[in-house]
Amino acid sequence: MTRIPYPEAEALPEDTKLQLEKLAPLNIFRMLSHAPHLLKPFVGMGTAFLQNGKLDPVTRECVILRVGYLSHAKYETTQHEAIGLAVGMDADLIEAVKAGPSSEGLSHEQKLALTFTDHLVTHPHPSDGALKPVLKHFGAELLEELVLLIGYYMMVCRFLETFGVEVEEGGPKGTEIKLD
Secondary structure: OOOOOOHHHHHOHHHHHHHOOOOOOOOOHHHHHHHHHHHHHHHHHHHHHHHHOOOHHHHHHHHHHHHHHOOOOOOHHHHHEEEEEEHOOHHHHHHHHHOOOOOOOOOHHHHHHHHHHHHHOOOOOOOOHHHHHHHHHHHHHHHHHHHHHHHHHHHHHHHHHHOOOOOOOOOOOOOOOOOO
């Protein structure tokens, strides 16, 4: 159950209604429409990762799911388990991500990314020992994307958990989230 009610659609400003019509019918966007000035930038950042990111999509979804599991964010993990399956993950890989970076069934890259994710979620100032292996493997550009991905999804999970956003009736919905 949500901690505050979703805004009534008819009470929203017209431009917010138009923005929401362009998005998948997700409760996260409905809840965020309490602050319509933040909807477009919020969606824009997520779109950048999902549609324009340079990280391998499976590695990206492993990281997003790991942040969700560490945050106990059911909404996020439900949505991204479906997205993960759509980009090539399987149930065994999802279980390995749940179990953590030392799990069998993870590639070397996935283990590096999840080890760094676990460290960064709990240490806002990562140690050199945590940073150097991911920098060596990913390079500066992808490491920056990885750090921003982890931070963005930490924010998403905290938003979801603060407001008690519920998984949509019928389960995960589409991921078309582009705003003009």
